Amino acid sequence: MVVNDVIPLAVVLLSVTVAAIIFPLPQRLNRLRSAVNLAGAVVKLALVVLLVPPVVTEGARPEFAVPFLPTGTGDPISLVLRVDPLALFFAGLSAVLWLLTTVYAIGYLRGTAYQSRFFGFFSLCVAATVGISFSGNLITFLVFYELLTLVTYPLVAHWGDEKSLKAARLYMRYALGGGVAVLVGVVWLTMEAGPADFAEGGAADVAEFASHSPTAAVIIFALLVGGLGVKSALVPLHSWLPAAMVAPAPVSALLHAVAVVKAGVFGIVRVVDDVYGIEVAWDLGVLTPLLVVASVTVIYGSYQALRQTEIKRRLAFSTVSQVSYVVLGVTMFSMAGTAGGVAHLVHQGIMKITLFFCAGLFAESMGAHKISDLRGAGQRMPWTSAAFTVGAFGMIGLPPTAGFISKWQLGLGALESPHPWVLVVLVVSSLLNAAYFLPVVYTLWFGDQHDAAFTSGHEPRLLLVPALCTAGFTLIVGLGASLPFSPLEISRLIAEGVFS
Amino acid sequence: MTFTQFSLGALALLPLLAAALTMLLPHPVRRALGVLVALLVAGFTAPVLGSVTSGELTELVLGGFDAPLGIHLRGDGLAAVFLGVTSLVGVVVTGYAAVLPKSTGAHLSATSWVTSHPGFWPLWLGCWSGLNAVYLSGDLFNLYVSLELVGLTAVALVAVGGQSAWEPALRYLFIAVLGSLMFLAGVGLLAAVTGTLDLHQTRSQLDELEDPTLPLLALTLITVGLAMKVALLPMHRWLVPAHSAAPSAVSPILSGVVIKAALVVLLRCWLWALPAVPGMQWLAWLLGGLGVAAVLVGSVLALRQDRLKPLVAYSTVAQIGYWFVAFPLLLHGEHDGAPLGSGAYNGLVALAAGHAIAKAGLFTAAGFLKDRCGTDKMSALRGAGAHHPVLILAMGMCAVGLLGLPISLGFTGKWQLATAAVGAEQWWVLLVVAAGTLLSAAYLLRGIAPLLLQAEVPENAPAAGPVRGRERLGEIAVLIFGVATIGTGLLGAWLGDLLEVGAWW
Amino acid sequence: MLMAVGLAAPVVLAAIIALAGLLSPQGALRLRRGATVLSPVTVVPAAALTLLSPDAEWQAPWLLFGTVFSLDPAARALTLIAALLYGGALVAVGWLKTKDAERGSGALSGFLLVCFTGNIGTYWAADVVSFYLTFAVMSFSAAGLVIHYRHQRARRATRIYLVMSVFSETAILAGLLLTAGAGGYLVAEAPAAVASSDHTGLIVVLLLIGFGVKAGTVPLHVWLPLAHPAAPPAASAVLSGAMVKAGLVGWIRFLPLGQGPGDVPAGHVLLALALLGAFAAVVIGVLQQDPKVVLAYSTISQMGFMTCLVAVAMLNPSAAGAASAAAVLYAVHHGLAKGALFLGVPVVKHYGSGRTGVLVTVGMVGAALAVAGAPLTSGAYGKYVSKEAVEGISVMGLGLAELLPLVAVGSTLLLMRFGWVISRADRAAPRPPDGELLSWLAVCAAGVTVPWAAGLWWLPAAGEFSWTATALWDASWPILLGLAAGAVAWWAARRRLAPAWLRADGTTVQPGDLVVAEESLLTGAWKRTSRGVELAHRGSAAVLQGGAAAARGAAARSRRGIARAESTVDSWEGSGVVILVLTATAVVAVVVWGGGVR
């Protein structure tokens, strides 16, 4: 147990250490930098995996706390790192995807400038993500959440041209605005109900607070979710996400699949399930409005995606739409729905990262940025195209991909819940998803060959392997959805905890 | 006399002696001596911090004179925090100045202007001595004297910056003296009423007093006078030129610690010297209102600057506002058993301490860039970060502190301020904190983002020249500030414990 | 276990064909050719399963949401014909390859293999998720068959096919979700669950639409006449022979047949659409020139016939068992016969003259007679049991049992048209008999025997053929009528009695008849919605921008104001005045008010 307690801290510090080692490395030491990066990623994954058996099967909750903020009453508020299944779930996702993204980024950025800076912040970004996932209370969450905002700024601005800086500024503006809203919410809630340690089924203090001053509880909920909604790109707070597409492809992958958007939506899950508790939130009547917002986001994001002609922008709007599935699942107030939403947290991650990896590959090898540029890519870059196809099918929700699993689970959840109309949202969104992804797949495989314009079609191995891995995961996670320790099974476990 | 007590005395006197000594020495030796003294001072700070951490209040009566006239040094929580911060800033800035003498100003040698100014060393050491004395003083008399020492040396330090710095220095001088005169008048009034200058004795004397008018008048004079020295809006106008025109090694001292000296004096007067006098809240609200205005106006003005150092200086104006926003909350009672006043006070101190480190870092960086590129116009600094990744990283870390994002003392302070405000149901504070955070993000981004541009660094620009080893060392100074900004953020709880020692409540 | 092998073997082989790309170009070519030639073997496990273990079951609780596949009589019969058809198609394709080195890299075989897995999977699936999985696999891999030639027509057909498939899949997904939500996760429990669900009507409509696309129900049939001629003949054979039956199977599996009171409105609508399809397809079909288009319309007509049976099962719960068994039997018969006709198209081209010509003609005529339902053929059996099943149902005063034989008249006409068209088609130089011919012959032979065997031994619910003269006459008169009508039509055409606009070359009514209308309807609807959304979007953006501009203006004004104020304090005197005023105010306020506050 004692050893386990240290692991959460070790995982966070590991990435920080990696960053600290990488920052001062001179540009030319590519090998060393890559080695440190990969070693860090592998060790991190190993540590997270080490936590799975005790947490999931034995029900242990390794915890590490350090006093952080003084309070008037003596007991300081602590920074708490605690591992529960949901935390492990998210950390596992980020650990796996970080490893792959690191490999990809090493290949992608080969020969460009400022790599040490990039990888340094990259590691910090993951440190923040792991911190977010292991956070044991709202303050800790807030700390890492803001840290994430800060360390992603240099990544978005990485290319250092006017456009990147503008996008980064927009991102910063949105993210900080959201961060401030969260801060105010957390301060208020902490003052009223203590530091609000995350607890399965909701914190008791918060429940009591909500029972005697429901109005304040609703306002705090709105502040928290509104702030988190910025990062999770809920409409109308989503504009930063498509703009941030100017960043290098690994960063987009990170933003969309591993870290930023996920952090926001993970936060919403935490607030609904582990701070307020879903019963309390339901009684307060805050779930339905959020559900409606999520529904609008799902549809609107798909609609916007349909209108885009650039690959990356289409993917970005697709993220807007897809991430809200998680919110949809969590707020529909049914156990199956929560399980589906939580599972989609992982499913969306692996599918979307596949797509971004592939988009980056297309852009790198063929210079393809618009969908029409992809004509005939299936012939020249068959592996990339295959991976993209798997990802796209996942996004549409075709079996046997991971996307189908979450969609099905969410559909069942909707039918169990008091809001069966959500099924209509799911169906319409499936149609729209198909409408904007199938043409891409069609263009890839069956489009007319382009003329001499794009001749090359090299698929660099460092970029290809991660894409194939995630595509493989998409299928494996989908096919093996009922295996023990599969995302779906773990999210069912989590959902049971939520409704216990 | 224990070693801790000895340390108290040494902290106040050692730099002063060293300052006197340096005046007799040639320039290179001054640098070496300066670094030595800085390290010694830091060394003497450690036992004080240690004893305060263990909950002890160390006191020293110098020269055998006891209250009311003696030199009475008290190493309490407030003193310890600011001693620690000042030592940190002092050591790093001293090192920076020793490595890059260019940053110490410019002087006229025979016929031409030479960069580096030997006068920097005695002035800075003298200033440091004054600062330490301000923190440690347990009586109003010493507070006054040491504050004047700080003021005098600070004005001279600005003037060291060369021609362009003389006028700002003079303006600073007038305000500083006027402020101290008001302070003096207030102290005089208090002394006339109580017959003593010792903080504790004053407080107990005033407790028995029936008519609060005179203490209140005294407090008003003291407050206005010190607010001038702190540069609370709208009495901030001297600060911007003075801090911008000062040499690179001086601006961080001025913005980082010198204005904190006046703040400490203000806190001593409000919280230690005076009991809760009815009518005080009016003054507190006035300060709070000005604080809000300072946060907003300072940020907006920072946003309009096109040069880096004035931008950073206006950022100081804005940050000063936060400290005063806390004043109305200082007088509040309890909420759920948690004393709100102490929460606000903790927040204020954390904000000020965090600001000291972060702002010192940012000003060092700005000065560094100005020295290197010959200008601090932001349009000319585009892409300057290309050769200084470490510098940019460090600036970013300092910016975190100024923004009040976790992990930094700025966050700790804002958190405590905000919780105290929620407890007191002063919701406007939350709005101010939120608006201030966003505005400061805007101006800091405006300051730092252009440096990140990688596109066009003209070949012949000074920024494109090779970076010397010494300059790399200078960057390390900023990095230390950056790391310290983040690192101290973890010390929030410890800071709270420290401030318990010798607190007024 | 054999079941798992049956499902996995084709997929594995398809994967090998795909992964061959890892090798050098030569190696890839060699491996792919080998795999293609070998591919027909992969249908053997499935075929063996139908013969050896009639109630096989395979459970994989770890797969998806827990997967169960099992074999029932209907699945058994359909699987067998699927195996035969796909086997035949694969042989034909594989043989073609070695000779002509057909373009593509085994892609056609690969898609056929995946399609086969999906197809038999839909028959075997015993839970809704695996049904949906296999159905989707089948639908989307079929797109690869349709687009194979990549010419303009194939592309258009594929696009339309894909769009309709997406609609179909979505409707099915929603329907199956509702079914599962109502407790019908297992197929065996699904009809009861649907019947007892709160949303029975909705589920039924969704399923009718979803499977209707596949089963070619009017007006969702439009992809059929486009896809069939575009696809290679082997692919058309499986499309028409096996795949469209998956829709039928879907209905039989999930619709609440035999449950509740029957006589539901949806049943009436379905019946009307089915009859419309059965007859209208004839009219449009005879006006076509491409033999495969004619066959496609024949399929639509025949599927209309089978859909009638499903509708009857919906309307008359007591006849549900017999009707659906009849539908399956009819599907078995039609699958083989129609498959034989489609496979025969290139066979006629390649072997239609010379020594093999007689054989080919016999086979084709036999298959055509079977489709038309001539006595002694499997078609007569299918039609007989169907007629028995629909006894007692009437439409607009006409007994269904009297109406259905008229479909055979239509079929006869269509097939005469087909024979006419194909007899006029170009012939290639005669070839010696090879795999293509042999596989076709095998399918023809199976078409003669398998439906009888399946009907007698595997589908007892469908009833037996009664070898009476009445029954034989019932089977014969529609064909004779059809022949007569055909003769009249031919005579009229010779004498140019037909109006000028009526031309039998596919120009009067384009293949795909309603597709243009539906397309424009759909695009129009999309345009209107998207315009609406766009307007709303722009409007909200304008409001937002207006708000943002106003806020920016206000911010700029306040910034300017602040800057002006700052410039006043900039001068010494300015700041002096401010300090003075402030000090005075503070002193006065505090002393006066503070003093008075006590």
Add this chain to the structure above:
Amino acid sequence: MVSVDTISWYLLVSTVMIIFGTVRLLLVRDLLARLIALDVTGIGVLLALVALAARSESSDPVLQALVITGLVIAVAFTGLGAVLIRRIEGLREDGGGGDRS
């Protein structure tokens, strides 16, 4: 025994000096005049302190100490100010520098 009236008178004078000095200091542009106004204010404050010190029987040592220190500091500042003013004026004569302050 000093009469209270005298003290009040001194206090009045000092207050007037402070106010006059401060106003002059804050509103005049000429640097030298400003420095002198500053000194006037300073002397006013010190005078007030002396007057307050004189109220008690034996004049208050605390306040006297303050006055003496104040004087020293005022001298130091005046000296520094004078040096700065001379330099600035020198600059202006050379035609450099601005006239803002």
